[in-house]
Amino acid sequence: MNGPHDLGGRMGFGPVRPEKDEPVFHADWERRAMAVTSGMDSTGEWTLDMSRHANERIPPARYLSMSYYEIWIAGLADLMTSAGLVTPEELASGRMMVPAKKVRGKLLARDLADVLAKGDPVTRDTAKPPRYAQGDKVRTRNMHPQGHTRLPLYLRGHVGEITRLHGTHVFPDSNAHGKGEDPHPLYTVSFSASEVWGKAAHPQDTISADLWEPYLEPA
Amino acid sequence: MPHDHDHDHDHDEGSALSPIALRVKALESLLTEKGYIDPEALDAIVETYETKIGPRNGAHVVARAWSDPAYKAWLLKDATAAIASLGYTGRQGEHMVAVENTPETHNLVVCTLCSCYPWTVLGLPPVWYKAPPYRSRAVIDPRGVLAEFGVTLPETTAISVWDSTAEIRYLVLPMRPQGTEGWSEEKLARIVTRDSMIGTGLPRAAA
Amino acid sequence: MNGPQDLGGQMGFGPVAPEKDEPIFHAPWEKKALALTLAMGATRQWNIDISRHARESLSPAQYLGSSYYEIWIAGLIKLMLAAGLVTEDEVSSGRMKVAAKKVAGKLLARDVAAVLAKGGPSSRAATTPRFKPGDRVRAKNMHPVTHTRLPRYLRGHVGEIVTLHGTHVFPDSNAHGQGENPQALYTVRFAARDIWGDARHPKDTVSADLWEAYLEPA
Numbered sequence: 001m002n003g004p005h006d007l008g009g010r011m012g013f014g015p016v017r018p019e020k021d022e023p024v025f026h027a028d029w030e031r032r033a034m035a036v037t038s039g040m041d042s043t044g045e046w047t048l049d050m051s052r053h054a055n056e057r058i059p060p061a062r063y064l065s066m067s068y069y070e071i072w073i074a075g076l077a078d079l080m081t082s083a084g085l086v087t088p089e090e091l092a093s094g095r096m097m098v099p100a101k102k103v104r105g106k107l108l109a110r111d112l113a114d115v116l117a118k119g120d121p122v123t124r125d126t127a128k129p130p131r132y133a134q135g136d137k138v139r140t141r142n143m144h145p146q147g148h149t150r151l152p153l154y155l156r157g158h159v160g161e162i163t164r165l166h167g168t169h170v171f172p173d174s175n176a177h178g179k180g181e182d183p184h185p186l187y188t189v190s191f192s193a194s195e196v197w198g199k200a201a202h203p204q205d206t207i208s209a210d211l212w213e214p215y216l217e218p219a
Numbered sequence: 220m221p222h223d224h225d226h227d228h229d230h231d232e233g234s235a236l237s238p239i240a241l242r243v244k245a246l247e248s249l250l251t252e253k254g255y256i257d258p259e260a261l262d263a264i265v266e267t268y269e270t271k272i273g274p275r276n277g278a279h280v281v282a283r284a285w286s287d288p289a290y291k292a293w294l295l296k297d298a299t300a301a302i303a304s305l306g307y308t309g310r311q312g313e314h315m316v317a318v319e320n321t322p323e324t325h326n327l328v329v330c331t332l333c334s335c336y337p338w339t340v341l342g343l344p345p346v347w348y349k350a351p352p353y354r355s356r357a358v359i360d361p362r363g364v365l366a367e368f369g370v371t372l373p374e375t376t377a378i379s380v381w382d383s384t385a386e387i388r389y390l391v392l393p394m395r396p397q398g399t400e401g402w403s404e405e406k407l408a409r410i411v412t413r414d415s416m417i418g419t420g421l422p423r424a425a426a
Numbered sequence: 427m428n429g430p431q432d433l434g435g436q437m438g439f440g441p442v443a444p445e446k447d448e449p450i451f452h453a454p455w456e457k458k459a460l461a462l463t464l465a466m467g468a469t470r471q472w473n474i475d476i477s478r479h480a481r482e483s484l485s486p487a488q489y490l491g492s493s494y495y496e497i498w499i500a501g502l503i504k505l506m507l508a509a510g511l512v513t514e515d516e517v518s519s520g521r522m523k524v525a526a527k528k529v530a531g532k533l534l535a536r537d538v539a540a541v542l543a544k545g546g547p548s549s550r551a552a553t554t555p556r557f558k559p560g561d562r563v564r565a566k567n568m569h570p571v572t573h574t575r576l577p578r579y580l581r582g583h584v585g586e587i588v589t590l591h592g593t594h595v596f597p598d599s600n601a602h603g604q605g606e607n608p609q610a611l612y613t614v615r616f617a618a619r620d621i622w623g624d625a626r627h628p629k630d631t632v633s634a635d636l637w638e639a640y641l642e643p644a
């Protein structure tokens with residue numbers, strides 16, 4: 001979706017403000033927000049792509065006025081209520097009112113180090129050969145889906161070059177909507193900045209993005 | 220806080236003024252005190268758009284075009300002059316274009332960048348016309364937007380969206396409904412809705 | 427600028443919500459917001475393009491989180507501060523603290539009808555147009571950080587000139603005090619599929635009014 005999260009090339013946000021000696025967290029609630037979100041991911045009730053889509057569906061005025069962890073908490077609330085893990089009343093009161101739903105998993109303290117060390121790879125085995133090879137010219141599709149996609153608006157309709165093949169990866173556009181992993185080859189595609197932004201860009205600058213095969217067509 | 224020297228007539232709002240209402244009230248006092256504005260001119264502006272300029276101007280134009288083929292031809296060729304001939308000129312209507320609905324083409328007007336709207340014939344725009352949902356969707360999903368307004372067009376009809384990016388202002392000339400043969404201009408004007416001149420509606424059916 | 431005003435094709439705002447029997451104004455302050463904005467235009471400290479840019483350069487969160495007339499008031503205050511007509515302190519207190527600046531005009535009640543009926547045409551003496559109806563043109567892929575009326579969703583796409591509107595003030599320079607730079611203005615029609623891809627209806631089109639500087643031959 002062309003939502004508030006799709007910020008590439010958007011203007012009016014003011015200067016980047018690096019913080020001197022920035023702490024890992026800026027408030028206690030941020031620690032809990034990060035940890036609760038990570039912990040709840042272990043229920044297995046949603047995928048990474050579903051949780052990204054929950055965040056980007058927040059109405060633009062709210063999304064753009066929220067801090068990062070505020071967005072996480074709003075997204076988590078959406079995911080948990082959609083999955084039937086909690087009710088809005090429970091969220092408001094902070095008290096259990098209906099019995100817990102049976103979930104697929106739970107993150108235990110003793111497993112944390114292993115879980116973090118293992119990560120959650122998104123590569124998949126497939127016999128399907130990739131359609132493109134390094135050096136191929138491709139054009140990104142001019143597509144504007146209502147659903148989740150990882151093809152940014154600013155790269156659509158532009159010609160770039162395949163610079164790397166990453167193997168086959170879970171396809172977010174499908175996985176975000178509970179339609180399965182539908183793995184596809186993933187490529188790094190490099191674009192000249194002037195192709196993307198016009199003649200005012202520096203002729204030697206490039207932008208590369210990791211794009212799934214369905215985003216691309218031969219150029 | 221309201222100011223004691225303020226002679227505004229907002230008593231009915233009492234002390235419950237919202238922050239924005241207070242801010243505007245303070246601005247009016249300040250700008251009056253500094254001599255930049257004439258408070259009576261403010262009242263005259265508001266009165267103009269509340270009572271003098273509104274969609275009935277546009278309905279008059281449409282009804283005339285439906286009744287008089289020569290006027291319709293003029294409207295489609297030089298809308299600014301044809302509309303001015305009925306006495307509708309001025310702000311946000313300096314450069315007018317009329318676009319005609321036909322069985323083949325339905326027109327829809329939007330301003331994605333701000334709120335451009337033909338004030339001289341339609342008055343001030345409604346909130347939805349100025350708000351992000353309409354401005355964002357009219358250009359990418361005009362059929363979805365029309366369906367929400369209860370307008371469903373045949374698949375064979377083309378939709379022509381006009382994004383008012385410059386100072387040209389657009390008026391849709393809707394199709395004259397069947398069953399209105401012999402109607403007076405006045406009677407015709409009554410079935411011309413504001414939305415039918417934006418393109419998000421159709422004229423009221425002839426009853 | 428690719429700012430919050432550039433909404434064509436953006437998603438997530440929900441359905442259009444027409445209001446039944448919508449009043450012209452929703453609160454008394456909205457009447458004043460409209461009237462103050464129009465009346466202050468008569469001081470001629472700015473033009474319509476400068477005022478549009480004042481609104482679109484509000485922060486995206488503020489712009490998208492504000493109602494229409496709230497945006498107008500925020501824009502008006504920015505313009506008046508920039509022009510030195512008022513100070514921050516005066517705006518918050520509503521009281522004059524420094525003498526008024528001499529301005530080029532003042533809208534009097536007796537002139538309102540004539541001023542509104544006259545409007546402010548943006549057409550200027552004719553220049554020689556580079557394109558003519560029927561020509562295929564490409565909207566430039568440009569991303570100025572300053573004011574422009576070329577929406578982002580049209581950039582890079584090919585359309586057809588359908589109308590030449592004569593010569594009009596160029597907002598991209600006029601919004602920044604760089605002169606009117608009048609040039610040919612065209613209506614350019616694009617196929618919806620060219621702009622948005624194959625998912626759109628094959629017969630649908632989107633037309634926009636674009637200045638010559640936005641276009642190149644296709």
